Every structure is written in structure tokens, then in C-alpha cells.
Amino acid sequence: MGLKLFNSLTRKKEDFVPLRDNHVGIYVCGVTVYDYCHVGHGRAAVVFDTVFRYLKHLGYDVLYARNFTDIDDKIIKRAAEEGTPWQEVTRKYIAAFYEDMGKLNIAAPNVEPRATGHIPEMIEMIASLVDQGKAYTSDGDVFYSVTAFPGYGRLSGKNPQELMAGARVDVNEKKRSPLDFALWKKSKPGEPSWDSPWGPGRPGWHIECSAMGRKYLGVTFDIHGGGKDLIFPHHENEIAQSAGCSGQPPVKYWMHNGFVNIDKEKMSKSLGNFFTLRDIYKCHHPEVLRLFLISSHYRSPIDFSEKNLEDAEKVLSRFYEGIDAATRELASQGVIAPAKPERAGGAFMEKFEAAMNDDFNTAVALAHMNEELRALNTWTKAPKSQPSQDVLARLNALKQAGQLLGLFSRSPGEFQAELFELKNRALGLDTKKIEALIEERNAARRGKDWTTADRCRDELAKMGVVIEDTAGGTEWKIK
RNA sequence: GGCACCGUCGCCAAGUGGUAAGGCAGAGGUCUGCAAAAUCUCCAUCGGCGGUUCGACUCCGCCCGGUGCCUCCA
Structure with missing residues (x-):
């Protein structure tokens, strides 16, 4: 069974068939770099990063392009506010983008074109539209004549x-x-501008994606993605421009991810109810955020809340702990699990792929992973129940599945340490005191002084520390 | 006002024309000095009312409730 995906254009789930044998071209609208990214940007990045990873997993030769809009009104405005050149604004926020998205384990696209690097390509397209009578100039501006495009409104x-x-x-x-919308905007004095046949100005927003998509992926390419809020007018206009220019539909499959909500309302700048990624990272592990973002289907709205992040953290910790325990048990039997899992098969992988093939149903994929984790834990507690080579294969499959979703990017030890660091930042625990209490408790336990032992444990609990007596000694973590 | 979408266990969240995945929380058991972790068992009839059907939570209609787009927005 092959991949099916929901095409916004037809509003149906369709079999995915690439335009050119094994090659897939995918273009995703990135961000306008005038501010820090919020969770909504994070969701779009995670969704299409997951698509990118999974397409490659299926064996496709993927060419993934994601742009930066590095010239527009908001950037100019921000530059004025900050009293810096606009190039400095975009430089700053592109750097922030990489920093924040990098923590979410977003893989680098193959190309990351910037609008300002493609002015000639845009001018060429605009000129073609003007020549064809589909666009007109007006006092230094160039507009697309929407009535000239019969299919206008189909996508939205x-x-x-x-x-x-x-x-x-x-x-x-x-x-x-x-x-009608602007293809080229005449610049006011002092504003950034480029020469054009219509005078100095800058490109309209929509034309950049048309020009760059065509340049890197071809006149018609396979997948175009972005947030639902881009359907209208951005993507509608993009179709009008590209198809108006070439006579060909620019995209075969349109994919749009749902919003991140706060209390059922769309997270947005204007409502002021947004959280930047860097704010979230102050209290939550980025991979926890990623798990949260893929715990529901990409087209559904997802409600951002503290409770949901805490749930996601529990799930992720359970995975890391289970993988860690199984890996140790295998090692004790002389079976070393590779850090980078090889290509896995098996019943679990088949179920996982079936879920992902169904329009990237990550929620179901995660459900299968949870079931597989339980099986793994059962083995870890009773290692004789299955041959260790079989378990190694299952462990590999589970890890591979997680990595396809962009999870398990750390070793279990690294993850625990990062989580500890994050939680301890707020608590500021005295490690020496904790270790002393644990030692006191263990001494009491050796003397079967349960009252003292329990008192120590209660004291630790009050500090937010949970202890765990294992065969290898007493371990502790922050609740 | 126009056009879409959504309403599934206390919470999060899949799904389907033939009687509801998974996670969190909760209850009980195993393990443990006690815990913790792990594991086992239990825990919903799908907003309301009609209709179609042998059969609907899944299709249709109406109603109630919520959201989004129609302006920049992932």
C-alpha cells in the first residue's frame, strides 16, 4: 500500500504518484524574517520536516525547497523601529530561525532560497505576465489582473x-x-529597491514563491506546503501567477497544516496570544514540543497548553527510559545496539508505515510505537522470553520509527540530562544535599530502620525529587 | 453576511457503514521493607433530534455549541 495524501486542491485523499518516476519536488513556504518564530511556525516546520523525512524513507529522491521571505513591508517597518538597516533585521531573524528550529530537530532542506536573491527571476515572470496581458502597470506598480485567470478561487x-x-x-x-494583487511595488524614497522595467521597487509577496518554486523544482512540481492560513490569498495568487505565466498548473498536491490554538483560538500576532519557540524552550525540552506537535494529525487544529506539553514529556521520557533499559539489558547479554538503527522491517514497521502512508497519520504511528514500547519493556523485565537478536531488531525498528518522526535525536542519557537541567533551573536543587539524604536513607535501609528511610524519602519528595531503587543502586530524578 | 471545518472516555487524541487505537489521570493486582519504575486488569457508544440502511458514531437533513478563512499571518 502506497502513500496517500490529502490534496487541498481536490479536498480528497489521493494516491501519491510523483510527476517524474522516483523524483519528488516539494516547496514549502517558510517565514517572513522580521521576528522570532512562534509555535505556529514550529508546527509548520515540524509537519513538513516529517513529510520530508518520510518521503525519503519511502525511497523517493526528494528535492525540498523552503524559502525565506527577506523583503516585505513588515521587515521595512521593523527596521525602522529598531533603527537598523533592513538587512540587519533579516540577518538577525534568520539566525534566530536556525537556532530555534535546529532545536526542534528540523532537517535542512536541499535549497533555502531567499526572495532578495531572486529578483531577476521574479522580474522575468512579471514581464511575461505583462506581455501576456494578464498583468498591468499602474504608476510604477504592477498588478495581476485576477479576472484574467479563469480558475481563480479554486484552491480556496x-x-x-x-x-x-x-x-x-x-x-x-x-x-x-x-x-487584483501587487506583483511589483514601487518603492518610496529611502526604501529598499531594485531596478525593474517599471522603475525602482520591490516584489510583491506572492511572486517570490512562484519564481523560486519554478526555478528550483520546475514549472510543475509535486508538493507545495504551508499553513492553512496561506491558502488564501497567498497560494491562490501563486497559482494564478504561475499558471497564468506557463499555462500549466504549478503544483500537483497542495498540503496545508492546521493551526496551533490557545484556548481554542488561533495563535496569532494580532491576538497577542502567541508563544515564541525560545520562550517555550525556557521550560520545556524542544523534543517534547516536537512530540506534542505530532501527537495530533497535521491538518487538525492543536491546542497548545501546559498540560498537553506535560503529557508529551511523560510519553517521551517513557520512550527514552524504555529504550535505555532495553539497550542496557541487551548489552549485558553482549548484544550491542547501534546508535543509528539500520533499515528495519517487521510487523511493527509495517503498521507504522501504514499509518504514515495514510496522509501522515502521526497520531496512529505514535500509538503503534507505544504498543511496541510496552512489548519491549515486557522483555526487558523478563529477558528470557524472547531471543535477544529478535529484541534487537524490534528495538532498532522502534528507534527508526521515532527518528523518522524527528524524535530520539539524543541518547537517553543526554535527554535525561537536558531534562534535568531544564527542571533544575527553576528548582535550583542542592545536589550534595540530595545525595546525602539518599545515603542516609540507604544506611537506614541497611539497618532496617524503615522510619528513618521513609523520612528521608519524604523529605526528598518535598524537594521535588523522586527516587528509584534499582539493582544498580538508588537513582533519582526531578518529578 | 458568504464559504469551510470541528464537536469521540475526567483531559489529550485516532478511527470507521457492521457494534470505538494510543497517551495522561483514576481503580485494583504483580513486583518492592514501603515507594518509584515496569507490567497486568478495569474504565466511553461517539453534542441533540429526525431520516436512509438489515445495521450508523461513521451517510443525509435540521438544531445546538465551537473555530477558521473572506486583510498581513505557519
Whole structure:
């Protein structure tokens, strides 16, 4: 059974068939670099990173492009606010993007084009549209004439007539129709500008994706992704431009991820209810955030809350601990599990792939992983129940599945240490005191002085420390 | 107002025309001096009302409740 994915254009789940044999071209709208990324940006990045990883896992030769919008009104505005050149604004936030997204274990796309690096390509497309009579110039601006494109509204399910009627669009005398959108914007004095056949200016937002998608992936490519909020007008306009230019549909499958909500409301700048990734990282492990983000289907809205992150942390810790315990048990039998799992098979992998093949159903994939973890734990407690080579294969499969989802990027030890660090930042625990208490308790236990032993444990519990007596000694962690 | 989408156990979250995955929390058991961890068992009839059907939570209609898009937005 092959991959099926939901195509926003047809609103149906479709069999995925690449345009060119084994090659897949995928373009995802990145971010406009004028501020720090929030959880919503994180979700989009995680969703398409997971798609990217999984397509490669299926054996496709994937070419993944994700852009940076590094020139637009918001950037110019931010530069003015910060009193810095606009190039400094984009430099700063691109660096922040890599830092924040890197922690989410987002793999690098094959190409990361920037709008400002592709002005000639955009100008060429705009010129072509003007030549074809599908765009017009107006006082130094160039607009796309939406009425010239018969399929307008198909992706977003909108009717141009109705859009026109209910147009709340700004009144702009330069435009022939309120629905027309800018391909090229005349620059005001002091604003960044590029020379063009229509005078100095800068590109409109939509044209960059059309130009860069075409340049790197071809006139028609396989998958175009982005957040649901980009469907209209951004992607609708992109189709109009690209198809208007070439006469060909630019994209075969459109994929859109759902929003991150806070109390059922969309997380957004204007509502002010957003959390930046770097804020989250102050209290939560990035991989916990990633697990949270893939714990529901990518097209559904997902409610961001402290409780949900805590749940995700418990799940992730359980995975790491189970993998760690199984790995140790195997090692004790002289079986060494490789850190990087090889290509795995087996019943579990088949179920995992079936889930992922069903429009990237990560929630079901995780359910299978939980079941497999339970089986693994059962073995760890009773190692004679299965041959260790079989267990090694199962462990490998579980790790591989997790890594396909961008999880298990650390060793169990690293993960525990990072989690400890994070939690201890708030508690500021006195490690020496904890170890002294544990020693006191163990001394009491040796003397069967259970009252003292329990008192020590209660005291530790009050500090937020949980202890665990194992065969190898007493271990402790922060609750 | 127009167009979409959603409403599944206390919480999170899959799913389906033939009687509901998984996680958290909870109850009980095993293990443990006691715990913790792990494991086992238990724990929902799917917003409401009609209809279609041999059979619906899954299809249709209406109602109630919630959200999104229609302006920049992942």
C-alpha cells in the first residue's frame, strides 16, 4: 500500500504518484524574517520536516525547497523601529530561525532560497505576465489582473464574484479590481529597491514563491506546503501567477497544516496570544514540543497548553527510559545496539508505515510505537522470553520509527540530562544535599530502620525529587 | 453576511457503514521493607433530534455549541 495524501486542491485523499518516476519536488513556504518564530511556525516546520523525512524513507529522491521571505513591508517597518538597516533585521531573524528550529530537530532542506536573491527571476515572470496581458502597470506598480485567470478561487473554494461583493480590501485607485494583487511595488524614497522595467521597487509577496518554486523544482512540481492560513490569498495568487505565466498548473498536491490554538483560538500576532519557540524552550525540552506537535494529525487544529506539553514529556521520557533499559539489558547479554538503527522491517514497521502512508497519520504511528514500547519493556523485565537478536531488531525498528518522526535525536542519557537541567533551573536543587539524604536513607535501609528511610524519602519528595531503587543502586530524578 | 471545518472516555487524541487505537489521570493486582519504575486488569457508544440502511458514531437533513478563512499571518 502506497502513500496517500490529502490534496487541498481536490479536498480528497489521493494516491501519491510523483510527476517524474522516483523524483519528488516539494516547496514549502517558510517565514517572513522580521521576528522570532512562534509555535505556529514550529508546527509548520515540524509537519513538513516529517513529510520530508518520510518521503525519503519511502525511497523517493526528494528535492525540498523552503524559502525565506527577506523583503516585505513588515521587515521595512521593523527596521525602522529598531533603527537598523533592513538587512540587519533579516540577518538577525534568520539566525534566530536556525537556532530555534535546529532545536526542534528540523532537517535542512536541499535549497533555502531567499526572495532578495531572486529578483531577476521574479522580474522575468512579471514581464511575461505583462506581455501576456494578464498583468498591468499602474504608476510604477504592477498588478495581476485576477479576472484574467479563469480558475481563480479554486484552491480556496472562493467565488471571485462573491469576493468582489464582500470585498473589504483596501480601496486602491491604482487597481482595476479590488481582487487584483501587487506583483511589483514601487518603492518610496529611502526604501529598499531594485531596478525593474517599471522603475525602482520591490516584489510583491506572492511572486517570490512562484519564481523560486519554478526555478528550483520546475514549472510543475509535486508538493507545495504551508499553513492553512496561506491558502488564501497567498497560494491562490501563486497559482494564478504561475499558471497564468506557463499555462500549466504549478503544483500537483497542495498540503496545508492546521493551526496551533490557545484556548481554542488561533495563535496569532494580532491576538497577542502567541508563544515564541525560545520562550517555550525556557521550560520545556524542544523534543517534547516536537512530540506534542505530532501527537495530533497535521491538518487538525492543536491546542497548545501546559498540560498537553506535560503529557508529551511523560510519553517521551517513557520512550527514552524504555529504550535505555532495553539497550542496557541487551548489552549485558553482549548484544550491542547501534546508535543509528539500520533499515528495519517487521510487523511493527509495517503498521507504522501504514499509518504514515495514510496522509501522515502521526497520531496512529505514535500509538503503534507505544504498543511496541510496552512489548519491549515486557522483555526487558523478563529477558528470557524472547531471543535477544529478535529484541534487537524490534528495538532498532522502534528507534527508526521515532527518528523518522524527528524524535530520539539524543541518547537517553543526554535527554535525561537536558531534562534535568531544564527542571533544575527553576528548582535550583542542592545536589550534595540530595545525595546525602539518599545515603542516609540507604544506611537506614541497611539497618532496617524503615522510619528513618521513609523520612528521608519524604523529605526528598518535598524537594521535588523522586527516587528509584534499582539493582544498580538508588537513582533519582526531578518529578 | 458568504464559504469551510470541528464537536469521540475526567483531559489529550485516532478511527470507521457492521457494534470505538494510543497517551495522561483514576481503580485494583504483580513486583518492592514501603515507594518509584515496569507490567497486568478495569474504565466511553461517539453534542441533540429526525431520516436512509438489515445495521450508523461513521451517510443525509435540521438544531445546538465551537473555530477558521473572506486583510498581513505557519
